Every structure is written in C-alpha cells, then in structure tokens.
Amino acid sequence: MDENLKIKTVASVITKSEKETEDFAKKFAENLKKGDFIALYGELGSGKTAFVRGLADVFCKGIRVSSPTYAIVNEYKGDPDVYHFDMYRITDEDGLYSTGYYDYFEKDGIIAVEWSENIPFGLAKERYDVAFEKLSENERKITVTKIIS
Template sequence: MYELITKSPAETEAFGKKLGELLGPGSVVALFGEMGVGKTALTRGIAAGLGIPEGVSSPTFALVHQYDGRLPVYHFDMYRVETWDDLYSTGFFDYLDSGGVIIIEWSENIENAIPENAIRIHLKRGKSENERIISCEGVDL
C-alpha cells in the first residue's frame, strides 16, 4: 500500500497525473471516499496524465463520460447505483473489455463488481480544509 498526503486540489491532481502516466490499456481505477473529498480532482489529474488536458467533470447525471487521450478514458459515477440492475444499465461490464482506462467514482457502491486487479484509491479528509490522505493499493508509485 502506498499513502500520501496532499495539501491542495492542485497537489491531488498532480498525483493523479503521475498515476495516469503509468496506466495502460484495461486499467481500472476504483475511487473510494465521501462527497467532496477530491475524487473528481484526482480524476482530472489521471486524465491529464493520459493526454486529456481539460474538460473532465463528474458524470453524476450521465453516469459515464468518455474522454479521448493516449487511451480512451471511461469515467463512471456510481453514486446512484444501488442494485445489479442499475449497474448493468450503465454498460459498465461492456467497458471492462474496451481496452481503455476505467475510472470509477463511488466504488463502494459496486465493490463486488470491481475487478481484483483494479487499482483501489481511498481518499479521506486530512487535518486542514484542503488536506487529503490518499491510500493506494494495486500500483507501485
């Protein structure tokens, strides 16, 4: 397990960019953490590391956004997913074999469906307003 503390959204994005540069086809990044803890900021950084310079936002209402960079990125928001039927309706399982990078916000809602080899990242609030504690499993940085 790898753990770091970031002091600002910009530092969280910078960490994401470093991670994004390491990802290959078929990578799955599962993000865990409460609302407002920086999952979308981290995703913006990962996307930047994959050659997507801007335009990344939370897909809360669309459930999935696609971005084209070095690899296609499929950014899921599973906040409203409560059942297996909900999950199937997102097309999630079809994307797993796409050869792109899948980034999942609210992974705690679909934990049993996340591939074993996924990178799991837990974000928590730190001591100050912008401080975040980020724990990573499944990747060496």
C-alpha cells in the same frame, strides 16, 4: 472476501490542495496502461474527481473533467481513452448492468470509478483501489492499494 486476492499498498500521501491531488494523479498515471481499472473511494468533496482530472490530463490532452453523476459515465478520448464513472446513484447489480458498464471492460481504455463503495460486486478483480480521506478543509489523505488476484 476472495481468499486468493493479494493486496499491496503502493503509496500513501497527504495533499494540501486540489492541484497537489491532480499532480499526484499525474505521477500515479506513469504506472498505468490501457485496460487498467481504478476504484475510487471517499466522501463527497474528498478529491476523487480532482484525481481523475490529473489522470485525464496525462492521457487525454485538453479534456474537461467533471463528475458524471447524472450521466454515470464520461468518455474522454485519448491515448488510451479514459472512462470516468460515478456510481453515486447505483445501488444494486441490475441498476449497474442497465447502464452498460460491463461493456467498458471489453474496450481498450482506462476505467476510473467514483463511489466504488456502491458497487463492490462490479469491480475488476485486478485493480488499484484509491481511497480519499478529508483531514481538513484543504488536506486529503490518499492511499493507493494494488489488488492482484
């Protein structure tokens, strides 16, 4: 644990449908600029991809968003671009490095990473953590935390 990190909860909401999660992401997107990094946490089906769909809707009009589980990354062209990662299959630093993930830190887009719990060693120091909890079939608790070094 880096003692110098400061954390601040920005928002915590409960959404009651996939659309509400997308709409919350659109609202959250108002805070974002190019170069920002969003770490997404939560089990399968908790709404991480739905959230990224909301972000992409703001920055990358007309783009189709799906989980890049096999591809590791989907690039959505926009203003700015959104780089959508899924680290479900990544377990160690070598595996992460070989995907070219770190090259994306040099680009000018927004980075959003599903299964961030798999790569604690590879997250940007300054970032938003967005955690998803399944409360019931259609309810998700979403907690946004800003991490500042």
